[in-house]
Amino acid sequence: QAKERGRNTYQFFTEQRDGKMERRLNLEHGLRKALNNNELFLVYQPQVELCTRKIIGVETLLRWNKEDEGIVSPVDFIPIAEETGLIIPIGEWVLKNACLQGAVWHKKGFSELTISVNISVRQLLDESFIDRVEAILSEAEFPPSLLELEITESTTMESMEETLPVLHRLREKGMKISIDDFGTGYSSLTYLRKLPVDTLKIDKMFIDDILTDSKSGAIVKTIIDMGQNLGFHVIAEGIESAEQVDSLLENGCLCGQGYYLYKPHKADEIENHLEKNMVIS
Numbered sequence: 001q002a003k004e005r006g007r008n009t010y011q012f013f014t015e016q017r018d019g020k021m022e023r024r025l026n027l028e029h030g031l032r033k034a035l036n037n038n039e040l041f042l043v044y045q046p047q048v049e050l051c052t053r054k055i056i057g058v059e060t061l062l063r064w065n066k067e068d069e070g071i072v073s074p075v076d077f078i079p080i081a082e083e084t085g086l087i088i089p090i091g092e093w094v095l096k097n098a099c100l101q102g103a104v105w106h107k108k109g110f111s112e113l114t115i116s117v118n119i120s121v122r123q124l125l126d127e128s129f130i131d132r133v134e135a136i137l138s139e140a141e142f143p144p145s146l147l148e149l150e151i152t153e154s155t156t157m158e159s160m161e162e163t164l165p166v167l168h169r170l171r172e173k174g175m176k177i178s179i180d181d182f183g184t185g186y187s188s189l190t191y192l193r194k195l196p197v198d199t200l201k202i203d204k205m206f207i208d209d210i211l212t213d214s215k216s217g218a219i220v221k222t223i224i225d226m227g228q229n230l231g232f233h234v235i236a237e238g239i240e241s242a243e244q245v246d247s248l249l250e251n252g253c254l255c256g257q258g259y260y261l262y263k264p265h266k267a268d269e270i271e272n273h274l275e276k277n278m279v280i281s
């Protein structure tokens with residue numbers, strides 16, 4: 001009996017593992033065709049000035065409408081794209097389409113709207129990355145100063161020596177750099193001092209607990225003060241309530257992003273919000 005149970009448990013685990021392997025292979029296989037099959041599309045989530053609710057920028061978020069399956073979360077497919085190297089062509093597609101959209105909005109008079117794009121460290125370390133971004137910007141006729149590249153804290157710090165010169169060059173060319181999910185990685189203050197960065201994005205995890213956990217509140221306050229003292233813009237991610245906005249404002253945080261303010265939407269819907277929300281200058 002015990003032996004049988006042991007075998008069953010073993011079987012259960014192998015089946016579970018095989019299931020995961022199969023799922024991964026299925027995603028990988030699908031991802032290889034996703035670009036050509038036109039299954040990828042972009043949504044944009046507004047970033048606002050908290051005191052006026054004015055939209056100051058949008059973050060580009062990738063979506064995959066997988067054949068026979070529907071929407072797959074980037075949380076599930078971005079890591080596979082990174083591991084397989086598919087993030088290089090996919091990331092380039094994202095950048096190109098985000099800049100083209102940015103240029104459309106720019107020409108429509110939303111002349112200060114920034115476009116943020118998430119960049120994997122694998123892209124950053126690709127030797128042709130800087131040239132490619134520059135080519136994309138000039139083809140799209142989108143000003144580099146309105147393109148903000150979001151890089152996650154943990155991965156950038158891991159390969160600091162290689163990424164640092166790339167970040168410097170991107171900034172020399174006028175682009176902005178922001179550190180995504182700030183507070184979840186292990187950036188030391190030494191690194192922060194050296195990082196060529198414009199913006200810190202406080203991770204949602206801290207915003208979630210800002211009202212209920214005094215330590216999270218203190219961490220948020222500390223990040224805001226430190227970021228501003230170092231000359232960075234600070235933006236709070238994942239704001240889901242009016243109370244969180246109030247608390248952030250009290251703590252001197254000027255900008256935010258989250259479902260309470262706006263959810264990510266396709267470009268045309270975003271454009272409606274822009275027209276309602278932003279003073280055309």
Ligand code: C2E
Nearest residue numbers: 061062074075078094118119120238239240257258259260
């Ligand atoms: P991220 O860059 O930190 O993006 C923020 C994520 O939080 C987005 O999820 C967004 O929809 C979600 N979010 C924003 N506000 C709220 C809120 O108030 N509540 C909740 N629950 N969620 C909120 P999404 O679109 O699923 O993206 C997840 C992650 O996938 C991104 O995290 C980013 O790391 C990655 N990703 C998305 N698009 C791209 C891309 O084009 N390239 C790369 N390399 N990574 C991408």
Ligand code: MG
Nearest residue numbers: 059118150180
């Ligand atoms: Mg991001």
Ligand code: MG
Nearest residue numbers: 180181201237
């Ligand atoms: Mg984030």
Ligand code: MG
Nearest residue numbers: 180181203204
């Ligand atoms: Mg995140």
